Amino acid sequence: MTNEAVLGIDIGGSGIKGAPVDLVVGDFADKRLRIPTPTPSTPKKVAGVVARIVESFAGQLGDGPVGVTIPAVVTHGVTRSAANIDKSWIDAPADTIFSERLGRPVHLVNDADAAGIAEVKYGVAKGYPGLVIVTTLGTGIGSAMIMDGALVPNSELGHLEIDGHDAETQASAGAKTRLGLSYEEYIPRLQRYYDTIEKLFSPDLIVVGGGISKDAAKYLPYLKLHAEIVPASLKNRAGIIGAAWLAAEAAGRTDLLA
Structure with a gap:
C-alpha cells in the first residue's frame, strides 16, 4: 500500500477547488487551492483552470489519475446537462477535453455523486x-x-x-x-x-x-x-475526496485505496 496522493477537483459555479487526497485516511494531503470559475465557464476555459491546479500539485501526484466533479449529469465521460456552468457543456466530450489538456487520465463525475461516495467511504455512512x-x-x-x-x-x-x-x-x-x-x-x-x-x-x-x-x-x-x-x-471536503476515490477506482488503482 502507498500513500501517493490522488488529486480531486471540484468545479462549481463560482470557484474551482482542488486538493491532493490521501485515500488511505480519506482526507486532504495538502491545503486546498481555490481559483475563481472563469467567465464564461466554457469547457476550454475551465480546463485551463483545472490544468493550473494540477500543475500546482504535480510533485505530489506521480502518474495517477485525477478526479473531477462537475454540476452536470455525466455518462461515459460526456456531460449531458449544465447547472451553474456554461451551457456549452451540454453533450461535451468532457473526459477527452480534460485528458488531452492535462496529459493524464481524468475521471469526471457528477458533483453530488462524488460527495455521496465520500460519505459512504469515509464519512457518516x-x-x-x-x-x-x-x-x-x-x-x-x-x-x-x-x-x-x-x-x-x-x-x-x-x-x-x-x-x-x-x-x-x-x-x-x-x-x-x-x-x-x-x-x-x-x-x-x-x-x-x-x-x-x-x-x-x-x-x-x-x-x-x-x-x-x-x-x-x-x-x-x-x-x-x-x-x-x-x-x-465531511462538509465542503466531500466532493474533492469523493472525486479522488472514484478516479482511483476507475483507474484500477486499488493500491491507493484504504
Whole structure:
C-alpha cells in the first residue's frame, strides 16, 4: 500500500477547488487551492483552470489519475446537462477535453455523486449496509444513491415531480431562502420530499448535506421517517475526496485505496 496522493477537483459555479487526497485516511494531503470559475465557464476555459491546479500539485501526484466533479449529469465521460456552468457543456466530450489538456487520465463525475461516495467511504455512512441515499440541500437538490458501497450514478432525485412541481423548487435550501421560510415553515416541505424518497426507494439510511446541514438540529429531529436520517459529516471536503476515490477506482488503482 502507498500513500501517493490522488488529486480531486471540484468545479462549481463560482470557484474551482482542488486538493491532493490521501485515500488511505480519506482526507486532504495538502491545503486546498481555490481559483475563481472563469467567465464564461466554457469547457476550454475551465480546463485551463483545472490544468493550473494540477500543475500546482504535480510533485505530489506521480502518474495517477485525477478526479473531477462537475454540476452536470455525466455518462461515459460526456456531460449531458449544465447547472451553474456554461451551457456549452451540454453533450461535451468532457473526459477527452480534460485528458488531452492535462496529459493524464481524468475521471469526471457528477458533483453530488462524488460527495455521496465520500460519505459512504469515509464519512457518516461508512460501513452502513444496504441502500444509502445522500442528498445535498443547496440552490437545488443534489443526490447520490449507493447500494452496498457501489454508486448508482446520476440519480437526480432533486428533479422528482412532487405535487406537480420539480422537487428542488419547493424543498431546496434555495427555495427556503427565496420564499423567506422559517424552519417551522420549511419542515413540512422537507417531510413531503423525504416521504416521497422513502416511498419510492425504501433506503436504509438518508444523509443530508449542503450548507444547511450545519443547522440540522433545527429540522432533522422533526422529520418522521422509517429510515434513519442524519447530517453529512465531511462538509465542503466531500466532493474533492469523493472525486479522488472514484478516479482511483476507475483507474484500477486499488493500491491507493484504504
